[in-house]
Amino acid sequence: MDTSPSPLNGNDAGHLSGPHAEPLTAEQLRELYSLMVAVRHLDTSAIAWQRQGLIPGYAPELGQEAAQVGSGYAVDTTRDFVFPTYREMGVARAMGVDMVAYMSTHKATWHGGLYNPIESRLAPIQAVVGGSVLHAVGWAHGQTLDQADGVAMTYFGDGASSQGDIHEAMNFAAVMKAPVVFFVQNNGWAISVPTERQVAGGSVAARAAGYGMPALRIDGNDVVAVAEATRRAFAHARAGNGPVLIEAMTYRRGPHSTSDDPGRYRSLNEERDDAGEDPLERFRKQLLADGIADDAFFAEALAAAKAEEDDIRAGIQALGSRPGTEMFDLVFQETTPALQAQAASWREESEHV
Amino acid sequence: MDTSPSPLNGNDAGHLSGPHAEPLTAEQLRELYSLMVAVRHLDTSAIAWQRQGLIPGYAPELGQEAAQVGSGYAVDTTRDFVFPTYREMGVARAMGVDMVAYMSTHKATWHGGLYNPIESRLAPIQAVVGGSVLHAVGWAHGQTLDQADGVAMTYFGDGASSQGDIHEAMNFAAVMKAPVVFFVQNNGWAISVPTERQVAGGSVAARAAGYGMPALRIDGNDVVAVAEATRRAFAHARAGNGPVLIEAMTYRRGPHSTSDDPGRYRSLNEERDDAGEDPLERFRKQLLADGIADDAFFAEALAAAKAEEDDIRAGIQALGSRPGTEMFDLVFQETTPALQAQAASWREESEHV
Amino acid sequence: MSNATLESGAAMAEGTARRGVEQLSMQQALNRALDEVLAANPKALVFGEDCGRLGGVFRITDGLQAKHGTGRVFDTPLAESGILGMSVGLAMAGFHPIPEVQFDGFAYPAVNQIVCQIARMNYRSRGTMPMPITLRVPSFGGIRAPEHHGESLEALFAHVPGLKVVSPSNPHEAYHLLKYAATRPDPVIFMEPKSRYWQKGEVDFDSPDPAGSPTGGSPTGAKVMRAGRHLTLVAWGAMVARCLQVAELAAEDGIDIEVLDLRWLKPIDEATLAASVRKTRRAVVVHEAPLTSGLGAEVAQLITQACFDTLKAPVERITGFDVPYPSGDLEDEYIPNIDRILFGIQRVLEYKRG
Amino acid sequence: MSNATLESGAAMAEGTARRGVEQLSMQQALNRALDEVLAANPKALVFGEDCGRLGGVFRITDGLQAKHGTGRVFDTPLAESGILGMSVGLAMAGFHPIPEVQFDGFAYPAVNQIVCQIARMNYRSRGTMPMPITLRVPSFGGIRAPEHHGESLEALFAHVPGLKVVSPSNPHEAYHLLKYAATRPDPVIFMEPKSRYWQKGEVDFDSPDPAGSPTGGSPTGAKVMRAGRHLTLVAWGAMVARCLQVAELAAEDGIDIEVLDLRWLKPIDEATLAASVRKTRRAVVVHEAPLTSGLGAEVAQLITQACFDTLKAPVERITGFDVPYPSGDLEDEYIPNIDRILFGIQRVLEYKRG
């Protein structure tokens, strides 16, 4: 796989414009590595938490750390806004979202997560496949109307690409020239269905040309390539050139979720052959080879990741259930008499008062 | 505009395969002309019928006769199946559907039309934009499962191309290699919205490449080009090569429907400039120039069209309302006690018995 | 919503200057309300299929693009899920979207965005991302239209937690309810009775409560449109006018009918409903939607719960049948007509415990 | 449907050979039913997201692809409207599609195809294009799942003319109702109570009517699961088991409760409902869906209409609240629990006029 981001379209639109960003500094590369280690460690820990009964379920992102950290790192949280699926823990972490609040969704504390999406610049966790992609288009069009310079980035998978909403979103964005980055993580699978029986033509990026939209199909396991492609896409959209699609080719190395059993649809041999090199290990080797980081740095990063995980686990353990009144109080901005009556009878009957 | 059908895709899939059909004979060309005149005459008559109060409304297809007659003519009604929208009168006529039964929908006699869709090989008239495109995919996949050789052709407009279902249909069809011809009439308008504010990238055909599907973008006002492109697409799909998309570039010369007022969104000058030459007049000139037909033939064709319209009008005039019991009897194959009770009370109260 | 009677809609928004009374069609009244909402709130946006240049197929948005600009009033591509999904994002960005779906039946492709996103985003985001979206849906039947152009989706919408649903019955209600709905911080489905678009009526701009209304009206809650003693007819949308006609006819036979315009289909004003039926002791609910699992069941059950002791007969429902909305003339058989409503009234009045 | 009691489902289909009784989970019973339907009808097809190789996320279709081939049992791309729209075309071509949507909440993207196409094609085509589509929807809550994985859509479906809706409450019902539904010529929404998938129970393959059932059962209509004299509890899906528990508890206090499994949510078996409440004179309806405009309103109103004279108290509804389905522990507060049902029963039993 070619590691440099390459425009897929032969047409004019295929060339991204907008100011070119400086290459990543050594400091930034190390930061990317630290983020990836933190994410990897939290991700594998979360599976252990689930086995230990601390959380009821989890959707691992093992193997997608480069795609998630690299793209999340490119977000300018002072003006951009991100729309995740249910699997973007690495994006949230790279954006600096409170991770106890984020992981609370996996403790089944609150569906959308407990973080404040407005302050975090990260929309609530979204369980409908493809559900939020149109939201990004609306938010981005709002930037145009407000003459502001924020860009919306929306994540979706190879499976989600089959949903009608994805098409409507791309068409709306391209018609309105909305500043949107469509970030596709093509991780090879939608639960048990491989990309080749999901994505006709084989590439989500190839769809972009049909909307006159530029697309980049990149090596999603190369964190630097991902970060740079995402920055280019942001610059292009921010400069008023309309939407861009990035298809990051990666691999879901783990199960779909902690209740999935991948052995039913793929063999360990297939996993090994298709997954390619581990993005974290690969980045480590590259940093070493380039003399940007050494074993001491890697050890330190891992230690920091472990300490971070300890804190997050403690935070998750400390999370109690949400009070039942929230069920009623958070439905509307202006509540209704019927809802108040239901809340009252619930209180009476549940609390036996 | 180039009048020859040209594959749009640079990729392999761009070349249609399947046996080549013989060129159209002089007899067939005259038949096409007669059909176009019949359709033109019925279409303009229907507008008059609406003004006279014979029918409550109508969706004219003025200007789309070549696209409709040419494509409908290519259908093999012994094995293929066609899925129309609300504007395919010309297709129905070219396929030999009973025109009183077809036009009954515009008398508001029965929403789907009174013709038998199974026998006519034409699905009921469809008012949901894009609503039946997936049906064609399912029907076509049924052919694959049955190892039969029928092809499904589904019609939709430039406006409908924005619907999510269209994307899902193309992706399903291409993933399953279903024998479907997606026939797009790009008539420049979706009610008041022109194609350039509807179809990002400007071409529905250009979307096909993203699914690895061949597409033809053709002059939809050239009936011969349309018929030949459609035959090629059928041959390709019938030979097991999967779906094909045809985008027939044409122009809606009339209002969207008899209740529309195009003066609110386009000027007569714009209409004249954008519509191009009348497809019927153009074909007439061509037949004359090629010595295939003469004025006597044209006069005869028109006389036949008028006679036909007389019969259809008489048939429509004679159509009474459907009996109210049909409301209840046609809901299910196996009715329910609740529905029978409602039918009984309706009978009692409406017929005052 | 509960305290909202305090702010009496238009009159407050426009200050205290009296603006008087005009004869308008419902189409004009809705157009006026949108115009004023756009003028008052720079974050309000009006969009949908053919809403811009054409002014909508029913001309409800006529002239608004010319006046407020193509940024505020615009055409979208032909995709209802896209329109509603985009509305979510615009709301997140601080706008007040007022989208239109062209006809009731074309709300179905957007149900996923309406139910799973619009209705739940305030909840999911713990109140940080309100969804002030006013979805206009030209609704109900009665205009001999093609298939899917005569649907009544109120039961579907009313069942969805997080949505509010309202339907005006005349130009005055249309003006005030739309102005009210389009300034709320919660999503409201605004169901316009398309068969009434061209009917004229008096609009009192100064107060949601028309002069001479039997109850103190407000843009929230139900409204008694005609006081009566013998039976309560409950209706909404286009059926209110029909029920008023029925009441006139019944009056000739000495039957004194109270007509209640439910207005808000969610939340339902149980108090006004109960007060009316406690007085009349008999009720008939009328709607165009199919009978089974229609909103009439909810209304009937609320009445029965509240008035079980006083009810003289079970609440009767006169509704559309459990059949797809029919074509042409059959429309008159499907939509509750005067005869069927009168039969229902008769059954209730003649009910004997047995 | 009305005459369908004549053919008693499985027993007929399999001839007269006795097949006996087995202990199965609902997952196994459904899997068995699908296997037999596929074997008996070469035009039957099973498909959906992950239905093939994986056997479905709940393993309902486990092993079916291996046994019946990839043509008969297959995975689709991830698009629910696509799945249902394709089903329409397959039905037109003479197949009997048995599609699955992976979870209740993901039926919403397919609502347009379900409501405007599947439910109406038989009508639109004047009976020439029947839609024998059996849509399996893993439904209702109770498994601490992510958002949109615990929805109850029965009120929406029951309101749609042209659809039939059924929900099994135990493995025996699951086996017989699915075999019955999947051999009907009309579209049936088959709502599987996912929280009951792993509960075992006795399946009598020879007759839809389990040995010892108080009523002569059949795959149509409602079924009395426990006879009682003081009050009728009406429920469906997972709530039936809960109501049976409640009845046991109430029995300790000398309260004799009849539990009615509604089974068919459209058409509703009014006769059995009325017969039960005429006897007990009191009724409580229990469902997981939100209260307002839920199917409980329809059931309550049908009871009230039929039993107005004998009812001792208004029918009570114990339901989910008008809030989005909540996360985690709050699920136990939202779904009607034993306490809330007992409170409701108490209110009805203690109701005094006046």
Ligand SMILES: Cc1ncc(C[n+]2csc(CCOP(=O)(O)OP(=O)(O)O)c2C)c(N)n1
């Ligand atoms: C509309 C919808 N349909 C079905 C599901 C169930 N589901 C959850 S994840 C998933 C697969 C998604 O695959 P992909 O988009 O590739 O994302 P990935 O899981 O690989 O990150 C499915 C079918 C859903 N959440 N939403």
Ligand SMILES: Cc1ncc(C[n+]2csc(CCOP(=O)(O)OP(=O)(O)O)c2C)c(N)n1
């Ligand atoms: C789902 C849906 N949304 C909206 C409409 C209302 N409507 C009817 S025709 C039409 C425009 C269709 O344009 P196009 O697909 O280009 O077909 P044309 O009318 O030009 O033949 C619209 C918006 C509809 N019928 N269905």
Ligand SMILES: [Mg+2]
């Ligand atoms: Mg994937």
Ligand SMILES: [Mg+2]
């Ligand atoms: Mg068009």
